[in-house]
Amino acid sequence: MDENPQGARVSRASGEAVRFDALTRRFGDRVAVNGLTLTVNEGEFFGFLGPNGAGKSTTIKMATGLLRPTSGSIRVFGLDPFTRPMDVKGRIGLVPEELALYERLTGFEALTFAGRLYGLDETTAKQRAMDLLAWLGLEEDGGKLIVDYSTGMKKKAALGCAVIHRPRLLFLDEPFSGIDPLALKGIKEVLQQMVREGVTVFFSSHVMELVERLCTRVAILHRGEVHAVGTLAEMRANLGLAGDATLEDVFVTAVGEPIGGEEAAWLTE
Amino acid sequence: MAHGVSASRGRLGVLVRLHFLLTWRPQKRGGASDWAGGLLLVLLASLVGLMAFGVSFGMTMAASDKPAVQELVLWAGAGVLLLFYVLMGSMAETVAGGIDVSLLFHYPVTQRDMVLSELIARIAGPASFPGLGFFAGCAAGGLWAGRPALALAALLALLIWLVQANLLMMALDYALFHIRRSRRFGEALALAGSALFVGLILLQNIMAQHAAGASSQGVALSVPGWLSAAGRVLVPLAPLLPGASAASWIVGGWAVIPRAGVAGALIAGLFAADRLLLMRLAQSGAVESGRRPAGRAVDRHVARGRRRVDRFLPWPFFVKDLRYLARDPLLRTSLLSIVALPFFVVFIINEPSGLFAGAWFQHFGFLLFLLLALSRFATNNLAIERSGLGLVLGSPVPRWAVLAGKNMALMALFLCLLVVPMGFFVWKGMPPAEAGATVLTALATCAVYLGLANLLAVLMPVPVAPRGRRLMPQVSGGVMFLLGLLNVAVVAATEIALLPLLLGRLAFSDAPGPVAGLLLALAGVLYGLVLYLLLLAWASRLMERRESAIYEALVRGS
Incomplete structure (x- = not known):
């Protein structure tokens, strides 16, 4: 964020990576995303923060062309993901919350397959699959079926599938749950390096510490609406908080009171 | 190196290879040797x-x-x-x-x-x-x-x-x-x-x-x-x-x-x-x-209930499964679809050759149709709740009660399906005693069928969702084919196991009069019940032994 981390950060930004204009998605009577307007610039490590059910995954699905919005528009590198889906999907990588992996492929096969689908030739796809397995600490498990992987290993494999074609924009939907601290450190470093080289990362999470440590800019989403957006310093200033307020303080102030109370008092009796 | 890729190149060959691999690769985990x-x-x-x-x-x-x-x-x-x-x-x-x-x-x-x-x-x-x-x-x-x-x-x-x-x-x-x-x-x-x-x-x-x-x-x-x-x-x-x-x-x-x-x-x-x-x-x-709703926990009020029926161990599982079957939109849709089947029975009875109006059809032919309708829920019944099964397997309840509860829920569905053809038979003039005998035979048949289906569910738990839902990524197309064949085999085995009863009913359908027919059907129910209890005991013992394999197959990664 502003205190942080990335060094070059947004400096390489050459334009808009994603733009949402009055984006709305309804499921029957329920409004999952309500008039979302937001711009993410190229080269940003953008944090998308919100409690469960805030509409983060729905927004990502719409941005990646997987879910049609009820109204509003989306542009990814200036392209509409629904009229030019192949162009958009070829430029982005996605690690969905519910991992999209064929579990009866081996890790190596899954990565090679993803590379081939993104248009890499067989030799390059295999070479990159080997490199990614090593990067993710999976080289010894590359020959195992994914169904035999732990949750963290599956997350790593999904991440490998999402970056094998060197996307310009990476959507990560709760990507780090279940990953061990050692691997997490390595992955974070590589993601930060990718951002320094101009890749945009759209990072959805509800883990404040991670977002605070990694992201250059953050949007706080609650009940489908953006409650605050900007760097940590900007949000503090906008919300009238002290200079040492954490992202958690900002979040609670922006969203409202924390959940909890008398309802389950018997738990602590 | 350029970011991203050209999106225009055909990926047909890669996709065909993937489909082929996932169809023919064996189900078993962890073994490249299991070809x-x-x-x-x-x-x-x-x-x-x-x-x-x-x-x-x-x-x-x-x-x-x-x-x-x-x-x-x-x-x-x-x-x-x-x-x-x-x-x-x-x-x-x-x-x-x-x-x-x-x-x-x-x-x-x-x-x-x-x-x-x-x-x-x-x-x-x-x-x-x-x-x-x-x-x-x-x-x-x-x-x-x-x-x-x-x-x-x-x-x-x-x-x-x-x-x-x-x-x-x-x-x-x-x-x-x-x-x-x-x-x-x-x-x-x-x-x-x-x-x-x-x-x-x-x-x-x-x-x-x-x-x-x-x-x-x-x-x-x-x-x-x-x-x-x-x-x-x-x-x-x-x-x-x-x-x-x-x-x-x-x-x-x-x-x-x-x-x-x-x-x-x-x-x-x-x-x-x-x-x-x-x-x-x-x-x-x-x-x-594609995520399935999690299984429901056993209602604690039911579990703590003081009424006699609540102390019957399979009862909470029966209630849960019946609710589960009735509340899941796709299961409900499937149930509505198979309501067509009894109508089918009714209409083919009317066909001009009289092929389906004969005693063989009234005694067991229509049961075959009903069992086929039930088979999509019965022969892989542990898979219906997927991740919720973790809760069931973690509970200190005898496994026979879990299976019996599921069977009772399916039996309730079967009874609903039975109403239409039986109503039609009675309307066409079937004597009440014979209708009663037919219902009893149907119940015996269903019980034996569910007993056999339990065995298949325990021996071959396949993590599939109802048709139209997302196909679980662990399952190969070949295994689905095999499951279909085994479903048919279970129906056939049921008919074979009940041959003595069915042949007996056919042989005595005219001679001994309605009361004797009823007695014969009661003997058949006894036979079916004994067979079911034996099969249930066998399946529950197998389930205890195979619990970790069932958990691995159905719950982990669901």
Whole structure:
């Protein structure tokens, strides 16, 4: 964020990576995303923060062309993901919350397959699959079926599938749950390096510490609406908080009171 | 190095390879060495194909001097195979070859490539073997009988049939994939489908009677006469039906051209429909929504209840399973769909040959239909709740109670299905005592069937969701095919196990009078109950031993 981390950060930004204009998605009577307007610039490590059910995954699905919005528009590198889906999907990588992996492929096969689908030739796809397995600490498990992987290993494999074609924009939907601290450190470093080289990362999470440590800019989403957006310093200033307020303080102030109370008092009796 | 990739290159070969791998790779985890499973599947599918070959070859040869009959065999076979295909699909959730396409939606792959690759993989899948065997048998029979034109027609029919049947099944799968998104739409679709099905049966019945010149009261035709009458009505419609149209152009001459045109138009239409449905599916957020609702915990008030029924161990599981079956939109949709089946029974009883009005049908033939309807929920019953099963397996409850609770819920469904045909039989004048005996026999049959189904559920737990939901990524298409075959085998085994009872009922159906019939049926219930309890004890012991394997197969990664 502003205190942080990335060094070059947004400096390489050459334009808009994603733009949402009055984006709305309804499921029957329920409004999952309500008039979302937001711009993410190229080269940003953008944090998308919100409690469960805030509409983060729905927004990502719409941005990646997987879910049609009820109204509003989306542009990814200036392209509409629904009229030019192949162009958009070829430029982005996605690690969905519910991992999209064929579990009866081996890790190596899954990565090679993803590379081939993104248009890499067989030799390059295999070479990159080997490199990614090593990067993710999976080289010894590359020959195992994914169904035999732990949750963290599956997350790593999904991440490998999402970056094998060197996307310009990476959507990560709760990507780090279940990953061990050692691997997490390595992955974070590589993601930060990718951002320094101009890749945009759209990072959805509800883990404040991670977002605070990694992201250059953050949007706080609650009940489908953006409650605050900007760097940590900007949000503090906008919300009238002290200079040492954490992202958690900002979040609670922006969203409202924390959940909890008398309802389950018997738990602590 | 450039970021991203060109999105325009075809990925067809890569997708076909993926489909092929996921269809034929064995189910077992962790073992690249377990190719024996794949080989077994090849052998099994080949065996079914060889049987189909033998049947069609024999029939074509037997009618070597009757070209019209040979042609009838060909087109009737195309229709019957399509029915078999749909039946296998409904019992094993999807016909072999289908993979979870929703996992591909975020890749830059066109709908055309997705549809084409799935089509190719399905054609090369195990479910195509019966069709391959059948048409190859017709071709060989044609050559043997000195009719090369028939052989050529059969081979071309094979090609058209494989494409049409698979495109049709894919369209059904894609369309059904949508229905979980909307409960109301799903239920409306199920009701419309049921109404259409019943309407078609009724229409076919009326037309067959009309073609045979029968009076409105019905005339007892011979079976060949009925087939011939039905043929006269349905043959002209055959060129318009997917699957059946494959063989409809064997008439030869100039008529071949328009009929081949219709077959081609059907293929083009189905392909376009598949692409459109897939496009809609790809933009419906389907990637994540394949998740199944978690199993419900046992209601603590029920578990703590003081009434006697609450202390009956399977009771909470019965209540949970009944709620689960009734509340899940797709399960409910399926249940609504199979309500059509008793109607089917009612209408075919009315058909003019009287084939289904005989004692054999009233005593056990209709039970077969009901068991087939139930089989999609019963033979893999532990898989219905998926991750919720973790809660059940973690609870300190005897495993027999878990299985018995599920069986009771399924028995309740069975009773609902039984009401329609039984009402019809009574309305047609079946004496109440005989109706009571028939109900008792039905209950005994269902109990034995559920006992056998428990064994299959414990021995071969397959993490599948109801048809139309997301196919679980761990399951190979080949295993689905195998599951379909085993479902049929369980129904057949039930009939075999109950042969003494059924034969007894047939033998004494006239002689001893209604009370004796009832007593005989009561003896049958006792026999069925004992058999069920033995099977339940066996299945629960197996379940205790195989609990970790069941957990691995169904819960982990769900």
